[in-house]
Amino acid sequence: MKLPFSFQIKVAATLLIIASSVWAEQDENIKRLTKPQSTINFGAGYLFNDNARFGQFNGLRDDGFYGIFNLDIVRRNDDTGTWFKLQGRNLGFKNRDIRLEHSRQGNWGYFFEFSQTPRYEPFTANTAVGGIGSSELQVPTTPTAGGPEHLKTERESFAFGINKFLPANLELQLHFKNEDKDGARIFGRGNRLGPPGPTAVGGYEFLPEPINYTTRIFGATLNYNGKDLQLSGGYYGTLFENKNKALTTTGGSSVGGIFAPGLFTPIALPPDNQAHQAFLSGGYSFNPHTRGTFKASYTIASQTDGFFPTQLAAPGAPSNLHGKVDTTLVQAALTSRPLSKLNLLANFRYEDREDKTPVFLYNPNAFNVDLNGNRWTGFNTPRSFRTFTNKFEASYALPMNLRLIGGIDYEHWDRTGTPQTTGHRNSTDELSGRVELRRSLAETLTGTISYIHSDRWGSHFLTQTTATGQPFFNLIAPINLADRNRDKVRLLLNWEPFEPLSVQAAVDHSWDDYNGDRNNSGFGMQKGIARNYSLDAVYTFSENLQANAWFSRNETQIDQASRTPAPRVPWSVKLENLSTSFGVGINGKPHEKLDIGTNITYSEITDKFKQSIVEVDCCPGNTPVPDIKFKQGRWNLFARYALQKNLGLRLDYILDYFRTNEWTWSGWTYTDGTRLIQDQNQWVNFLGISAYINWQ
Amino acid sequence: MSNDLKKLNSMMLRLLMLVLLLCIMPNAMAQEEDDSEEDSPDIVLRGDGKCTKCHDETSDYPVFAIGKTKHGTVADSRTPTCTSCHGESDQHINNEETMPPMPSRTFGKNSTTPILERNQACLDCHQGGKRMNWIGSAHANRDIACTSCHQIHTDRDRVRDKMTQSETCFACHKEQRAQINRPSRHPIREGKVVCSDCHNPHGSAGPSMTVRDSVNETCFTCHMEKRGPFIYNHPPAQENCAICHNPHGTTAPNLLKVRSPFLCQECHEPNTHQSSLGTITGAYARNTLARGCMNCHTNIHGSNNPENVRNEGLFQR
Structure with a gap:
């Protein structure tokens, strides 16, 4: 046919x-x-409640509408491997980020980045102090009621960087970042208004610190990436500039004669400083089983900011500190696998921070007898440190996918300086030993159990004396210098009883036994205990539906002792921090057009202050420090529905909860009348609806 | 003549159609029907045809998304092939069974490939720069695979996204997961400070894998005003910020580990007011309420005040 x-x-x-x-x-x-995909997301959100905590770092504090605008534009020229990326996040909020990146992969690249980070003080200050934000404050001379002030600081940073691959496996990187931080934060001044005594009255004034900082970080790095040898060398510079040299005040309380708070002006503000570092680091693979790494750096830091004008400079004192701190770092490590089952690691680190600041007499008045009848020196106090840190570790493979690991760590500190109001010893040593049994690469049960023991000791404590050579107590060994024994046990288990379920349990306990006293005083740090328990579970119902849950219990306890002011009654305190947290989340795609996800986190935290005594004859009118409780939770919900292939809607809902009985500020009124308050029960609802468009 | 012309036209049209069909059909049908290795075209990476002929989006292990990543940018001659990471995998490829043996190197959670070998696949290219100290680092020594944290076959590697990075870290660091929700904290939840701002998880010359050479130098990258040196220096502030602060979150203000006066009493001698009981009323409430000891000793990190008035070494101004 x-x-x-x-x-x-x-x-x-x-x-x-x-x-x-x-x-x-x-x-x-x-x-x-x-192919890479681009997305733009825009819409609006409504914040239903004023708050101080939820919006602390994102600016969502006052109820009302907020813009939602995020973008992620990614283009790639497949022929040349050239990328263009423009990413913006939270552009409608005050914690916005935006980054532009253009690069030819494996050849050259550059980026620009802008970031804004607010920090709102969660307490509202009702104050009559004037000039907040400036370095010249007007302080009421008598208690005065004032209006609300919402202190905040804000960081704005701008960064850019360039990289270029060069022949012979070299790459050059340049980077620069400028960050301005502006605003004001809680600060103040105070003093007792007369000789010390159990009922000595004090004067305290609210002086918000003006923040007007510029921080710059910049550097250049030349990398060499060979097959066996890698090197990285260059320069890293940092500069800090404070527009305000000192905080001066007018007004303020004149009660107290020469000790009156109003006389405490000017108050020094952080000085400009800078540091310049040259560094070289590298790694070399001697063979497939042995590799060595190192880093060497030398840093010159200086602080030569001119002192603010003063009528009360000491004779012969310089015009600036001429501060100079040179730091040398040498670090080297060697790892080797001499046998197929044996791994060895040795690590050595040496850091020498030498404070070369010249010593001058800044304050002859310090030699005069103070309120407690002591005399002190008025010299500046440069301090140098030198540390040696060594680590050795061996691990050996055992049958059943087990590995036994043993290690020894040793750390030695040398410190210069002389003791005055606190104890001082010139050197401390800490030796740690650890053993660990680990199982990995098994299908159902993997995990680790480890035990660590460390001892810290040091040279004898130098006798603290006043400027006249009189011994000054010598009863407490500072927490970072005291002899200490530490034991720590860790257990981590990963268990997959059946395919969709995985469970992880972690437990760690540590016990610190301090010898925080001196001369058998029984004071200082005694004990520290930390316990952490957590349980995590993930269940995969299907490729399109997963759920997870976690629970954590964290407890810390510190036992320490001191004695009251005269009549010097010994007392101790057990400080506890108890925290229970959990989270539950579920993510899924119940329909080909719908993605949903939700999670809830909740924490309850309690601080307890268990003092052995509350009242002593010396100090009437005490009230035991109440427990502080925090409860906070958050519920996040999102849903994304595709109207078309490249177009859809997104819904976001957040419920945030914060509750506390914190008393830090509630019982306090500054001498000038300032009070700080916070809403102790904060509920926040935020609802956002936005559209998204994808394209390629 | 017209019949001849019609025949010629008809023949030409048929030939044209045949050529078109010959040209088009193989391209269209190749991915569906042609199982021969030689004819499998590359989809994303160089030489990936032998892999993508099975591992398409209908596979249990789809791989196309790697094309969206830097690894999938084939114009960069350094980018890998499938076998650069997964090994030659001959037995896996040349096997007709429905459940062929695994590739030579796998990276999933049930992988039996030794972790050293898995990580070496990454280190073959990524050993330099910020990963120079990986071998010998705490993570490497604890058998952490690169793929424990990184997702390779996606353009959204969660650990490289500031909003989601911490979730990856908290998979192991449970204590920190609880701490970042405490009242005094860094803006980690908001994605403005992330773990890798302070720590280099690939190893560093600093303690606790800090990005700079010491704890303090790391803190100074954002808090440079604390660096000094000052005329009067508070020794622990120079030695290690972590003596007084816990950067992951605390209940005491300003990330202090413990509230005043208890924190200060861990070092300071019981002279007079320093050793008062904690109380929220009475004369010594000044040591506990508001800024506590810092109500008076306001410049607690150090003071650069050259004034010759009383004992300025007490950081009162």
Whole structure:
């Protein structure tokens, strides 16, 4: 049978159309799956409640509408490997980030970045202090009621960087970041208004610290990336500049004669300082089983900011500190696998921070007898440190995918300085030993159990004396210098009882036994205990639905002792921090057009202050420090619905809860009348609706 | 003549259709029907045809998304092939069974490939720069695979996204997961400070894998006003910020580990007011309420005040 020619044409055309459409559809699918995608997300959100905590770092504090605007534009030229990325996050909020990046992969690249980070003080200050934010404050001379002030600081940073690959496996990187931080934060001044005594009255004034800082970080790095040898060398510089040298005040309380708070002006503010570092680090693979790494750096830091004008400078004192601190770092490590089952690691680190600041007499008045009848020196106090840190570790593979690991760590500190109001010893040593049994690469049960013991000791404590050579107590060994024994046990288990479920349990306990006293005083740090328990579970219902849950219990306890002011009654305190937290989350795609996710986190934290005594004859009117409780929770919900292939809607809902009985500020009124308050029960609802568009 | 012309036209049209079909059909049908290795075209990476002929989006292990990543940018001659990371995998590829043996190197959670070998696949290219100290680092020594944290076959590697990075770290660091929700904290939840701002998880010359050479130098990258040196320096502030602060979050203000006066009493001698009981009323409430000891000793990190008035070494101004 001969088919008509027209029919043959139709068949061929149909085949051609089918083939072309299959080809085109596959091409489109492959492009969708293999090429970078861009997204823009825009809309609006409504914050239903004023708050201080939820919006502390994102600016969502006052109820009302907020813009939602995020973008992620990614283009790639497949022929040249050139990327263009423009990413913006939270552009409608005050914690916005934006970054532009343009690079030819493996050849050159550059980026620009802008970031804004607010920090709102969660307490509202009702104050009559004037000039807040400036370095010249007007302070009421008597208690005065004032209006609300919401202190905040804000960081704005701008950064850029360039990189260029060079011949011979070299790469040059340059980076620069400028960050301005402006605003004001809680600060103040105070003093007792007369000789010390159990009922000595004090004067305290609220002086918000003006923040007007500029921080710059910049550097250049030349990397060499060979097969066996890698090197990285360059320069790293940092500069800090404070526009305000000192905080001066007018007004303020004149009660107390020469001790009156109003006389405490000017108050020094952080000085400009800078540091310049040259560094070289590297790694070399001697063979497939042995590798060495090192870093060497030398840093010159200085602080030569001119002192603010003063009528009360000591004779012979310089015009600035001429501060200079040079730091040398040498670090080297060697890892080796001499046997197939044996791994060895040795690490050595040496750091020498030498404070070369010249010593001058800044304050001859310090030699005068103070309120407690002591005399002190008025010299500046440069301090130098030198540390040696050594680590050795061996691990050996055992049957059943087990590995036994043993290690020794040793740390030695040398410190210069002389003791005055606190204890001082010139050197401390800490030796730690640890053993660990680990199981990995098993299908159902993996984990680790480890035990660490460390001892810290040191040279004898130098006798603290006043400027006249009189011994000054010598009863407490500071927490960072005291002898200490530490034991720590850790257990981590990963268990997959059946395919969709995985469970992880972690327990760690540590016990610190301090010898925080001196001369058998029984004071200072005694004990520290930390216990952490957590349980995590993940359940995968299907490829499109997963759930997770976690629980953590964290407890810390510190036992320490001191004695009251005269009549010097010994007392101790057990400080506890108890925290229970949990989270539950579920993410899924119940329908091909719908993605949903939700999670809840909740924490209850309690601080307890268990003092052995509350009242002593010396100090009437005490009230035991109440427990502080915090409760906070958050419920996040999002849903994304695709209206079309590249267009959809997104809904976000957040419920945030914060509750506390914190008393830090509630019982306190500054001498100038300032009070700080916070809403102790904060509920926040935020609802956002936005659209998103994807394209390639 | 017209019949001849018609025949010629008809023949030409048929030939044209045949050529078109021959040209188009193989391209369109190749991915569906042609199982021969030689004819499998590359989809994303160089030489990936032998892999993508099975590992398409309908596979249990789809791989196309790597094309969206830097690894999938084939214009960069350094980028890998499938076998650069997964090994030649001959037995896996040349096996007709429905459940062929695994590739030579795998990276999933049930992988039996030794972790050293898995990580070496990454280190073959990524050993330099910020990863120079990986071998010998705490993470490497605890059998952490690169893929424990990183997702390779996606353009959204969660650990490299500031909003989601901490979730990856908290998979092991449970204590910190609880601490970042405490009232005094860094803006970690908001993605403005992330773990890698302070720690280099690939190892560093600093303690606790800090990004700079010491704890203090790391803190100074954002808090440079504390660096000094000052005329009067508070020794622990120079030695280690972590003596007084816990950067992961605390209940005491300003990330202090313990509230005043208890914190200060861990070092300071019981002279007079320093050793008072904690109380929220009475004369010594000044040591506990508000800024506690810092109500008077306001410049607690150090003072650069050159004034010759009383004992300025007490950081009172």
